[in-house]
Amino acid sequence: MHNALGAVQSLLVLGGASDIGAAIAARLAADGCHSIVLAGRRAEAMEPVAARLRDAGAEVALTHWDATDIGSHGDAVKAAWDAVPGGGDVDCVVLAAGVLGDQARIEAEPAAAAELITTNFTGPTTTLLHVAQRMREQGHGTIIVLSSVAGERVRRSNFVYGSSKAGLDALAQGLGDSLVDAGVRVLVVRPGFVHTSMTAGREAAPLATTAEAVAEATAAALAGSRDVVWVPGTLRWLMASFRHLPRPVWRKVAAGR
Ligand SMILES: NC(=O)c1ccc[n+]([C@@H]2O[C@H](COP(=O)([O-])OP(=O)(O)OC[C@H]3O[C@@H](n4cnc5c(N)ncnc54)[C@H](OP(=O)(O)O)[C@@H]3O)[C@@H](O)[C@H]2O)c1
Numbered sequence: 001m002h003n004a005l006g007a008v009q010s011l012l013v014l015g016g017a018s019d020i021g022a023a024i025a026a027r028l029a030a031d032g033c034h035s036i037v038l039a040g041r042r043a044e045a046m047e048p049v050a051a052r053l054r055d056a057g058a059e060v061a062l063t064h065w066d067a068t069d070i071g072s073h074g075d076a077v078k079a080a081w082d083a084v085p086g087g088g089d090v091d092c093v094v095l096a097a098g099v100l101g102d103q104a105r106i107e108a109e110p111a112a113a114a115e116l117i118t119t120n121f122t123g124p125t126t127t128l129l130h131v132a133q134r135m136r137e138q139g140h141g142t143i144i145v146l147s148s149v150a151g152e153r154v155r156r157s158n159f160v161y162g163s164s165k166a167g168l169d170a171l172a173q174g175l176g177d178s179l180v181d182a183g184v185r186v187l188v189v190r191p192g193f194v195h196t197s198m199t200a201g202r203e204a205a206p207l208a209t210t211a212e213a214v215a216e217a218t219a220a221a222l223a224g225s226r227d228v229v230w231v232p233g234t235l236r237w238l239m240a241s242f243r244h245l246p247r248p249v250w251r252k253v254a255a256g257r
Pocket of ligand 1 (some may be wrong): 197
């Protein structure tokens with residue numbers, strides 16, 4: 001349960017080795033979250049994250065979750081709930097898994113699009129529906145979904161990734177509406193370019209930010225009542241105007257011309 005100040009006490013990170021997921025977990029651990037489950041496909045990648053969280057005073061468990069293994073998601077969500085150190089409910093779930101993919105390869109080999117879409121959209125959808133059932137049963141909780149500006153207006157350079165994020169963002173909004181009366185909140189986080197493993201080696205976009213800044217903005221949003229947070233916040237206004245640009249103009253803007 002949330003403590004007397006309303007802070008998260010137990011957390012599940014889906015995509016437990018994600019740089020942004022790890023930064024959010026560290027930020028919430030600093031606020032007193034003491035029971036954390038990291039769920040992902042590679043325990044060896046999550047171990048260093050777990051070690052840092054333990055150093056910060058949290059108890060941490062690792063469980064297996066692969067976004068592409070659709071049939072396993074019910075059991076994986078149950079296993080994550082059962083693994084909460086000290087037992088009890090999960091106050092907050094962060095969906096932080098995702099792949100950027102290689103747009104050129106996807107266009108050359110269309111079958112590659114399926115894995116990206118399964119990882120970023122189909123798998124998160126089935127997993128979050130299981131999470132929603134659990135949160136309905138416990139009668140409280142927050143689900144944080146890592147969306148992206150890439151889904152707000154899709155760009156030619158990564159339109160398959162952008163489409164998967166547009167789908168995930170829409171899913172998260174609808175899920176939030178479906179859970180309002182159950183006392184469960186869905187918070188959609190829409191970062192721009194973030195310096196993480198996902199973007200390593202790529203030229204930074206304007207307004208590039210850090211995983212720690214995303215975590216800070218997420219923690220601030222958790223303490224309030226908004227259901228969407230942009231990081232950095234200026235992107236909200238920028239994307240509001242980009243969203244309505246005629247397509248020929250958008251093509252030039254998105255290509256930096
Ligand atoms: N970085 C950015 O610029 C940016 C901007 C906007 C939104 N986002 C979104 O933020 C989220 C976190 O990204 P990040 O920057 O923290 O990237 P990251 O450090 O590369 O983390 C992505 C995580 O997704 C996990 N993952 C990939 N495929 C998976 C699968 N099939 N099953 C389970 N986990 C899987 C990876 O696990 P492995 O360790 O097993 O590979 C990795 O831990 C993503 O949803 C991303 O789309 C990122």
